[in-house]
Amino acid sequence: MSIQNKHFFNTPDTLVIDSLKGLCTINPKIALDEANKVVYSDSQDRSKVALLCGGGSGHEPAHAGFVGKGMLTAAVCGNVFASPNASQVRRGIDLVDNDKGTVIIVKNYTGDVLNFGLAKEQYAALHPDKANQVRFVIVGDDVAVGKTQATIVGRRGLAGTVLVYKIAGALAELGGSLDEVFNYAQWVADNTVSIGVGLEHCHVPGTAPSSSHLSSSEIEIGMGIHNESGHKRISPVPALSDLIPQLLDFLTSTTDSERSFLPFSGPQGGDEVVLLVNNLGGVSELEMGAVVTETMVALAKQNLSVQRVLSGSFMTSLNMPGFSITLLLLPSRVAQASPSAEEILASLDAPADVPGWKWSSGVVPAETKTRLAAPRENQPAFVASSHGATAAPDDKMFTETIQRVCHALIAAEPEITQMDVIAGDGDCGLTLKGGAEAVLKKIEDGVIDGTNVIQDIVVISQIAEEAMGGTSGALYSIFFSALAQGLQSTLPSDHTVVKAWSVSLLSALEKLYTYTHARPPSRTLVDPLAAFIDVLAKAEGQSLPEAIQAGSAGAEKTRELEAKAGRSAYVEGARLKDQKVPDPGAWGVKVILENLIKI
Template sequence: MKKLINTPESVLADALRGVEAAHPDLTVDHTNRVVISGAPRDGRVALISGGGSGHEPLHSGFVGAGMLDAACAGEVFTSPTPDQMLAAATQVDGGAGVLFIVKNYTGDVLNFEMAAELAGEQGIDTASVVVADDVAVQDSTFTAGRRGVGTTVFVEKIAGAAAAEGKSLAEVKAVAEKVSESGRSMGIALTSCTLPAVGKPSFELPEDQMEVGVGIHGEPGRKREQLATAREIAAEMVEAITADLDFTGGPVIAMLTGLGGSPLIELYGVYADVADLLAEKGITVARSLVGDYITSLDMAGCSLTLLRADDEMLRLWDAPVNTTALRWGC
């Protein structure tokens, strides 16, 4: 294993020190491992998300104006604890309530539920939305039901813009749920990933094969196939997603994220084929992102997310955002 680390045990702590040093506009609660965007916004709903580390920039990279107010960082591929989530809620609640945005992994769901109960005992009004958008498998090693992946980024951005407009907790939750229900994702891995604490690939994948429908923790997907061309990989993802939800008849927001180990030149090549395939199906892409937005350490491969948007979603998507990973209109 060759990694830019000091020790496997200090990876998360060192990364959080780096976030603090690189972005002095953010506050890092090192005790609770929470990244915070400044002081509470009085009278505005606060958004909190989080999960296991190793998926950066998710979630800390999306903390800032127009998106998340705080992100809780668990150990690599391990859910943060309820105490972390409670600490985040108490530090960002501005009196209008807190929305928890939760990826559908069993540990995350249970811990956020417990955090909501603890926050309620302290007089903090909370609501939650669970993102379950991965079309690859119904149940996985980490989940009951579909996994929560790329649509999480869309929920955080669009719900964050709704909160910035001063909408109520119920209104922000409704927006978040609408986005969550309107997004679908599918990923393909060319290699495994290596957890620093383990020191070897988390699963074996022969050089001439790829994992179709892989999870962001390296969970098995739908099947294992012979390595294919970029266009064949794009077609596999597009067909799986569009077979699950009709994306014709309105605007779509598309995101092709790398999984951590594929360069942009490859991602743009795949996206070129995705764009062609969507056009052939009569699907109109109104907005797009290509890059590393939700990763799996050093895994090579990519994941496609499509969001069936409406005018309100597009307006909120276009609203100003100022985070380390997304920034426009500010």
């Protein structure tokens, strides 16, 4: 799998500072000590406990994106994936100096722990009267690192660290004492577990181009946020419904001696948790929503009660195509606990005036509310008239032809998709495949069977609308709807069946022209469709092989055409011609036409 080696920056050396300046422009309530790369609150209330964090850059919005009222007081930033040095951290401690004390929160990475720890000790040596006013919390929530492996270095810090920031920051904002804020932070750190998974490692700006770490069929479970290798690789890439339960086993197991880090109740369940699904930087919002859905399903099967759900980019690894799952195990509401579940959730729900914190509902998630469409028989629909209930001359041949076409479209999906990656928006092959699979399902269910051709075409039109969607779905749906209308008026007449089809196809094409400006030659699906229908109409339906040949030639010719309509119109014309890329939609029509006749 390829790595994104290209980035937007002036120079690698100035990237971090340029980014921090941009953050301060976005959020005027924070300021930047440029020499030390410290972002801090410009209006700190020094009667309250301060929270200081930091580490290498490249994890945005962590850490600087969480500086502000209700969360962090300052963040000390190193270069990409590199800890800031101790003098930078000492400057951060000086900037947040206050009457009540400071809690330093760092992820468990050797450089961060050493440099922040050294700065704390140096500060104590310089200010002995304040030696006890600076506390230190180390977050190691990564369960991919087993207990044996972590004996010396401990577990790595991942996105669970952000929950520590948020909950401790809320208590500090309320005026909590140094002991209270420290104890809250330590409690959350001790009761949080995370696991990451990635499709590929990331590339650090300014370094030499990287080769792929993982093949196109592999994923890696347990990857760190600095390109560290994970616990294991899996091939082929599993469906989320298979992957998520494996990840949750790492988090909640009570039988794995290496990874039973928290006292989950096990098979009997009943535990309450906070769920955080974190984008490691390169996963689309579309996919993230699916991850949340599948994680909720898997947690329900384990009888875990999710009290809050957070999703988004909290702690990234630059643009890594991966995500992590974090669970915070809440204290039992029956036992006397400090802090209580109610207090933890209230701190999590408290407002935070920072750009990095994502919106959350502040309530227990309910089951997804869906509104089901009324049954098809209760909806207005195209219904063939009584005289349109015309069976195909050979019912079996009719359905076999449709099946052959559908299987051919499914097989052609990778080729058409690749064409559309260059010439459009990359979804044409998948759209056609989705429609073909839906048609095959209707044949399997006996809905399309050739006993009523017009009604079968109406069903195909509805499938194009619903299963395909988008521009292609609309065009196909209009065409098949118009074809059904044409057949209703021509089949009962004195036309032969073959001529009735050619007349109806020509009528359907004219009706399609009502809704699209595309006319051949236009580098769209209209090119082969029109070529096919024109030949068929002139021969009154008696020359199907020649019509198919004309349609195929029309699709091939799109390699040489300038795009005048469709997605390709937005692509550089010279590029399409140079690469001899045919129009993906036209190619889909070619596949359909060439499979109308059994070879």
